[in-house]
Amino acid sequence: MKRINFKKIIYIGAVIMLLIFLHFSKLILPLESFLLKSLSPVMNGMYLTSSKIKTSYDKQADKRDLSAIVEQQNTRMNQLIAENSRLKSLEDENRTLRNYLKFLSTKEKKYLMANVISSGSIDLNSQSVLLDKGTKDGLYSGLAILSSEGNIVGKIINAKENISEVCIINASRCQLAAAIQNKEKTVGIAQGDLGLTIKMEFIPQNADIKVGDIIISSGLEKSIPRGLVIGQISHIKKESNELWQAARIEPLTNLEDLVVVSVLLP
Incomplete structure (x- = not known):
């Protein structure tokens, strides 16, 4: 067992007591001032270094906290956008259904x-839409499709058990027996024009038609009654040396916004 060196302990204690005495008696004040002045640059450098380290750490911590806050805000914003979009969709659907209820009543x-469950068709034709009702619901080719305003927007051209394909009135293969609401009640065929608009050709040269005239279904098709609005004449092509004149028709319904439709049954 190592023996305790009492002399060394007594010596160290005496030195400490002497330093305490000299400090309080201010006898070593000059020496303390000299040491503090000498060590001041070192102490200042150590303080600045530690301060920079602390500042750098705080900045990194702040950046991490700010990044986390931004990420949380972005997540929340995306959630609110999605929720707003969902509510807007429900609002539009409810408005459409109210319009249908008002019209149908x-x-x-x-x-x-x-x-409307899909844009496109059974045979991949892009100028048509698919409905979630079919032959099991009593649907078949030739039935008229109406918008919430009661305007005809297309007709069924292909019906399966659970789905039906509808050609939209501006589709090239969609033809409707039509009549112009003019004095002569001029009849003809309204046909889609490349998915952009509707045209009505072979109108007699002497027929009195003008821009703004309303085009309706003529009633000459078995499953489509007379009087359904197709659109409005927006342009007339009339040449003096031609036997016929033609009209361009603009639909009164936004055909891009069809979500819910009604099928007119016989």
């Missing part, structure tokens, strides 16, 4: 509501 015809 004034008619004595039978209707079936259907949802």
Whole structure:
């Protein structure tokens, strides 16, 4: 066992006591001042270094905290955008359904509501849409499709058990027996024009038509009654040396916004 060196302990204690005495008696004040002045640059450098380290650490911590806050805010913003979009979609759908209810309540015809579930067709034709109703619901080719305003927007051209394909009135292969609401009640065929608009050709040269005239279904098709609005004449092509004149028709319904439609039943 190592022996305790009492002399060394007594010596160290005496030195400490002497330093304490000299400090309080201010006898070593000059020496303390000299040492503090000498060590001041070193102490200042150590303080600045530690301060820079602390500042750098705090900045990094602040950056991490700020990054986390920004990420949280972006996540929240995306959630709010998605929720707002969902509510806007529900609002639009409710407005459409209210319009349908208002329109259908004034008619004595039978209707079936259907949802547009896809753009495109059974044979991949892009100028048509698919509905979630089919032959099991009593649908078949030739039935008229109406918007919430009661305007005809297309007709069924292909019906399967659970789905139906509808050609939109501006599609090239969509033809409707039409009539102009003019004095002569001029009849003809309204046909889609490359998915952009509707045209009505072979109108007699002497027929009195003008821009703004309303085009309606003529009733000459078995499953489509007379009086359904197709659109409005926006342009007339008339040449003096031609036997016929033609009209361009603009739909009164936004054909890009079809989400819910009604099928006019016989």
